[in-house]
Amino acid sequence: MASIKQVQITFDCANPERVARFWRAVLGYIAPPAPEGYAGWDEFDRAQPPGHQGPAFAAINPTGTEPRLFFQRVPEGKVVKNRVHLDVRVGTGLVGEERLAVLEAECARLVALGAVRGQLLLADGENESCQLMQDVEGNEFCLD
Structure with a gap:
């Protein structure tokens, strides 16, 4: 009998916040809510010993239906391409020019947040168009 598992996606990074x-x-x-006894994450962070402040942050879906994201500080920088990446699904069900317009609008929004635009992969008869991107620390992801 299979059991239901939850997934957390963890990012190694230089600046978790x-x-x-x-x-x-x-x-x-x-x-996510701050630990019990703390008004917020800033207060919790200040209560940690020197050298242990700001090592990690998290992000949760407000409905609790999607994976939690966890961001942890690591000493080494990113060296090679990700072996796993996120696909941000903004164009599901759309094709052609309509899909390209949605991808472009979302790409522009994310570039304003600090993302870097990569190559646009156009539909090829088998796959729909998608926009390659990098987050604020160079982690690859796709808008699809």
Whole structure:
């Protein structure tokens, strides 16, 4: 008998707060509630010992229906292409010029948040068009 599992997607990054804020804005996610006894995450962070402040941030879907995102500070920088990436599904069910217009509008919004536009892959008869992107620390993702 299979059991139901939950998935958390974890990002290694240099600045967890910056990357978390970016992805919250991209996906409409929010910060999870602060730990009990703290008015907010800033208060919790200030209560941590020196060297342990700001090592991680998270983002949750307000409805609780999508995976939690977790952002953790690591000392090394990004060196190679991601082996796993997120597809931000903004054009589902759309084709042709209508799909391209939606991809372009969302791409422009995300560039204003700090994303970097990559290559636009046009529909090829098998796959629909998608826009390659990078987040504020260079992690690849797709608008599709």
